[in-house]
Amino acid sequence: MAEKVLVKGNEALAEAAILSGCRHYFGYPITPQTEIAAYMAKRMPKVGGVFLQAESELAAANMVFGAAGAGARALTSSSSPGISLKAEALSYIAGCDLPCVVVNIVRAGPGLGGIQPAQSDYYQATKGHGHGDYQMIVLAPSSVQEIIHLTADAFDLADLYRMPVMIMGDGMLGQMMEPVEFDLGERRKLPEKDWATTGTDMKRKHNIINSLIMNPDDLEACVRARYERYEQIKATEARAEEYMITAYGTTARIVKNAIVELRKKGIKVGLVRPITLWPFPEATYKKYADKVSAILSVEMSMGQMVDDVRLAVNDKVPVHFYGRTGGNIPYPDEIIKAMEEIAGGDK
Amino acid sequence: MAKVVFNEEKCKGCYLCMTACPKKIIVIAEDRMNAKGFRPVEVLEMDKCLGCAMCATMCPDCVIEVFK
Amino acid sequence: MQQVFKKPNALCDVNLHYCPGCTHGIVHRLVAEVLDELGIEGKAIGVAPVGCSVFAYDYWECDMQQAAHGRAPAVATGIKRVHPDKVVFTYQGDGDLASIGTAETVHAAMRGENITIIFINNAIYGMTGGQMAPTSLPGQVTQTSPYGRDPKTQGYPVRMSEMLAQTDGAAYIERVSVDCVKNVNNAKKAIKKAFQTQLDGKGFSLVEVLSTCPTNWGKSPIEALDWLRENMIPYYPLGVKKDKTTEE
DSSP: OOOEEEEEHHHHHHHHHHHTTOOEEEEOOOTTTHHHHHHHHHHGGGGTOEEEEOSSHHHHHHHHHHHHHTTOOEEEEEOHHHHHHHHHHHHHHHHTTOOEEEEEEEBOOSTTOOSSBOOTTHHHHHTOSSSSSOOOEEEOOOSHHHHHHHHHHHHHHHHHHTSEEEEEEEHHHHHOEEEEEOOOOSOOOOOOOTTSOSOOTTSSOOOEEOOOOOSHHHHHHHHHHHHHHHHHHHHHHOOEEOOSEEOOHHHHHHHHHHHHHHHHTTOOOOEEEESEEESOOHHHHHHHHTTOSOEEEEESSSSSHHHHHHHHHTTSSOEEEEEOOTTOOOOHHHHHHHHHHHHHHHO | OOEEEEOGGGOOSOOHHHHHOTTOOEEEOTTOOOTTSOOOEEESOGGGOOOOOHHHHHOTTOOEEEEO | OOEEEOOOTTBOSSOOOOOTTOTHHHHHHHHHHHHHHHTOGGGEEEEEOSSGGGGGGGTBSSEEEEOOTTOHHHHHHHHHHHOTTSEEEEEEEHHIIIIITHHHHHHHHHTTOSOEEEEEEOSSBTTTTSBOOTTOOTTOOBTTBTTOOOHHHHOOOOOHHHHHHTSTTEEEEEEEEOSSHHHHHHHHHHHHHHHHHHHTTOOEEEEEEEOOOHHHHTSOHHHHHHHIIIIIHHHSOOEEEEEOTTOO
């Protein structure tokens, strides 16, 4: 058993990355994720790693592209506007089938927006970041302890499936302190990186890391192969807890409090909390579509994940939405009221 | 004694080699085209070749091998 | 008789896709000759850009990685920080290095990133069909400066080598040309010195190569060499712009 320590979400993430063997971090300051960079600046030199503050998010993400191609476990972190800039490299990383981990400690948008907690980058994370046909695995921790486990998972999933993995949290999760154990548990066995640019040493044919494929049939075949891999990920990696109001990340914690109160009031309600946003745990929703009379999606956005919930249940059950945005966090009372209105309407 | 050998199929007919040759012995082969559709070059008076490799130095396509 | 000139081993035995007379091919060969002569093909990792040399990853026998437009110095930084004992180089054109990738270039130089950059300056965007480049000359007619580049509205050409020479991190910066045999030989010496600078751990090295684009300049390959000599060299003077390699 590891010792329990009190630690901030952002710093827990950075330390978990180091424990996962990440020795290359490239970043650029932006609130509310900057503790990750500051922690890495302090820790990386002590473990023989590289911390580099790049000239921009564009450069930081492209340094990750280089380091990932060279075979390293590379990490970058940012917040919403910075992720828009990193999108370019993420598309190349996906197109070159390279593993890396990128962290988005989401702030409210669009534009410069605000720095308060938000979940308004769900669409960006799960539906579109950079250009082209590709996906990222998106993990949504809701506690500092879970940040540690999902960070270790993120590096493993990236290496196993050779694709970028995003850990998506928000300022509240990044800034809060909770008692945690730095125990990563059993890890998976991972394949060798024989594709990396490490120098041929004149012993093998050159490795080329490239996403430019000019022949349409070749490019289509390459993209289709990638999507077959995505199907495999959807079948094996999607995870969720099983209840009836649905929310992820920080919002799920608030929903839990609301559920306790709702149950006291006699409303039978539970939580479905996606841990992977992509792949979206559709099967969990399908399983409950026949068993619940309504679903309420609660988000810190104008309603983004709710689209995926609706697609998953395919009109078998009405799906409602309650959200706050701009950096506002929903109070349990607001969620209780929204759920009561739905439950009342059903009677 | 020196000679140059042209890999005619790689030639793109830019003729930069002709400007570089100090003896001006490289000429366009007017009687044939390569598969790319370019008229390659040839040397008719090979005995004048110095083997200086100036032609090969200017060739962008590694068409020319030089022996001396 | 002995063979005194042949294709260098580090250059792949393929047809380069460049237009007839484009001097990219000469510079590709020079880089390969240097990799051969320094015996570093096996420890070299190259970064290909976006632009005419976008397929460069297919042309050298060493490991290669592509980069997004302008980001080659950042990608090279990532590779070099993972493998400090390998030789990492980028090959970039003027749009890539001096327009969209200016920040990446300048900051790699300022960090003294121990990488080598081969910078092809042909004063035009070649791959997209001949638009104005950051290095297009005043008065130069291109698709996007159809009345000639007017510095009043379209700005002045950038002298990257002189600009980068101002950075403390740059160890070796030289501008060369490939318009004639003598200059090609000088270009090779400069490229070799740039790689040697990296091998010696001295920091950032860059060789700017004045190059031709006969197709988009609307000239024959031979006319293009003359145009380079008469128009580009006066604006972009050749020579060493910075050399810290002899300092301890």
